[in-house]
Amino acid sequence: MNNKALLMECAKELFYAKGYDAVGVQEIVERAGLTKPTLYYYFGSKIGLLRTLLETRFERYLSQVKKAAETRSDIRETLYRLGEISCAFYEEDRQFYMLMMALLYSARENEAYQAVRPYFVELYENIVQAFEREAGRLGNMRGRQRQFAIGFLGTIHQYLFLQWETDPEEASGRIGGEQIASVVDQFMYGIFT
Amino acid sequence: MNNKALLMECAKELFYAKGYDAVGVQEIVERAGLTKPTLYYYFGSKIGLLRTLLETRFERYLSQVKKAAETRSDIRETLYRLGEISCAFYEEDRQFYMLMMALLYSARENEAYQAVRPYFVELYENIVQAFEREAGRLGNMRGRQRQFAIGFLGTIHQYLFLQWETDPEEASGRIGGEQIASVVDQFMYGIFT
DNA sequence: CATTTTGTATACCGAACGGTATATTAATCT
DNA sequence: AGATTAATATACCGTTCGGTATACAAAATG
Numbered sequence: 001m002n003n004k005a006l007l008m009e010c011a012k013e014l015f016y017a018k019g020y021d022a023v024g025v026q027e028i029v030e031r032a033g034l035t036k037p038t039l040y041y042y043f044g045s046k047i048g049l050l051r052t053l054l055e056t057r058f059e060r061y062l063s064q065v066k067k068a069a070e071t072r073s074d075i076r077e078t079l080y081r082l083g084e085i086s087c088a089f090y091e092e093d094r095q096f097y098m099l100m101m102a103l104l105y106s107a108r109e110n111e112a113y114q115a116v117r118p119y120f121v122e123l124y125e126n127i128v129q130a131f132e133r134e135a136g137r138l139g140n141m142r143g144r145q146r147q148f149a150i151g152f153l154g155t156i157h158q159y160l161f162l163q164w165e166t167d168p169e170e171a172s173g174r175i176g177g178e179q180i181a182s183v184v185d186q187f188m189y190g191i192f193t
Numbered sequence: 194m195n196n197k198a199l200l201m202e203c204a205k206e207l208f209y210a211k212g213y214d215a216v217g218v219q220e221i222v223e224r225a226g227l228t229k230p231t232l233y234y235y236f237g238s239k240i241g242l243l244r245t246l247l248e249t250r251f252e253r254y255l256s257q258v259k260k261a262a263e264t265r266s267d268i269r270e271t272l273y274r275l276g277e278i279s280c281a282f283y284e285e286d287r288q289f290y291m292l293m294m295a296l297l298y299s300a301r302e303n304e305a306y307q308a309v310r311p312y313f314v315e316l317y318e319n320i321v322q323a324f325e326r327e328a329g330r331l332g333n334m335r336g337r338q339r340q341f342a343i344g345f346l347g348t349i350h351q352y353l354f355l356q357w358e359t360d361p362e363e364a365s366g367r368i369g370g371e372q373i374a375s376v377v378d379q380f381m382y383g384i385f386t
Numbered sequence: 387c388a389t390t391t392t393g394t395a396t397a398c399c400g401a402a403c404g405g406t407a408t409a410t411t412a413a414t415c416t
Numbered sequence: 417a418g419a420t421t422a423a424t425a426t427a428c429c430g431t432t433c434g435g436t437a438t439a440c441a442a443a444a445t446g
Contacts, residue, residue: 003423003424015300017300017301018303019300019302019303021214021215022302022303024402024403024404026402026403034424034425035424035425036404036425037405037424037426038423038424038425040404041422046404102299102300105297105299106212106299107210107212107295108210109211112212147355147359150354150358151351151355154351154354155351158344158347158351161343162340162344162347165343166340186379186382186383189379189382189383190379190382196393217432217433217434218433219433219434227394228395229395229435230393230395230436231393233435233436234393234394239434239435
């Protein structure tokens with residue numbers, strides 16, 4: 001692992017454990033066995049480091065979501081696929097997933113929140129689109145696509161958070177596909193009745 | 194409003210807007226038109242201020258939850274009641290509610306997280322107890338009371354978060370009781386099938 | 387009225403903060 | 417080989433951080 005990647009990994013671990021604001025630049029470079037100018041050489045600033053970290057890790061997830069949300073198929077099928085993708089993203093790096101959620105829930109005026117926000121907006125809008133297309137076909141959503149999108153993302157996250165509380169470390173292995181299906185089913189029940 | 198209450202109010206607003214770590218003691222006292230020794234006179238430390246704030250506002254909510262969770266009645270009825278109490282708590286001070294949630298989602302090693310944690314543990318354990326009693330009557334929960342408790346709290350929060358996203362300020366007025374009922378119903382469907 | 391308690395301000399502390407000017411080494415290019 | 421660029425370190429910057437020693441005023445208490 002080169003020093004740039006090393007710094008991102010160390011920063012991720014510390015941001016996850018102590019929170020973005022509570023971690024100093026000094027602390028990050030010490031963990032990496034480097035010095036401050038090296039960090040500033042690669043990232044320009046502390047927030048630049050966070051931004052690069054988010055970009056690197058979130059982009060692939062987002063592109064998968066985009067593809068799934070654009071694929072014309074049954075809405076239930078689309079939601080299954082989105083659930084699977086999200087779980088895979090969670091399993092790939094649980095710490096990173098939880099860091100993202102913590103940032104999402106942090107204060108609006110905070111730099112760290114503003115750094116994650118665009119990614120979640122894009123994620124959210126892709127889900128909205130999926131419901132939007134379904135509405136064009138069924139016409140029974142009464143403009144509640146945005147609520148459904150938030151609700152769906154919330155439901156998935158709630159399920160993953162439960163997994164996390166049960167077993168934070170990666171011991172238990174993959175999450176079963178049929179479990180995701182039942183979560184989606186439960187969500188669909190709440191929506192279409 | 195006396196200076197102690199004033200400081201707590203200013204701190205709440207700033208913590209909500211910028212995050213606990215991102216707010217300096219200086220900033221709090223400036224907003225209140227006071228000086229640092231006054232803050233330290235009342236609260237001893239920055240974290241002491243947060244702790245006092247949480248204690249003051251959370252205790253009443255918690256006592257209501259306790260009462261509702263202990264009351265022997267149909268589980269559906271109990272969950273309705275808990276949903277109502279939680280919504281009332283949210284409406285009483287939306288900023289404070291969102292601050293609490295942000296703190297709950299913040300990093301484990303963070304002082305601020307450790308300050309809210311006990312309250313959520315107690316909240317959570319009261320909900321577990323309610324399910325526990327229901328299990329004693331029905332015996333069909335297979336030890337999943339803890340999961341149900343997290344799931345229930347998550348569902349309620351998800352609903353309130355949706356409200357918040359739709360209208361952060363207090364314009365829209367009270368949330369209807371029948372809406373809460375339908376949220377609880379949806380949750381119950383997921384659990385008992 | 388004297389004394390103690392409560393509440394507030396001035397002025398300061400050492401430490402840590404994010405960030406940088408400058409130098410040096412290691413690798414790449416011509 | 418010489419020049420250039422990329423990558424790293426030493427040592428420092430001013431600012432802000434959480435917190436405090438001290439003094440003083442107002443209010444309560446004897």
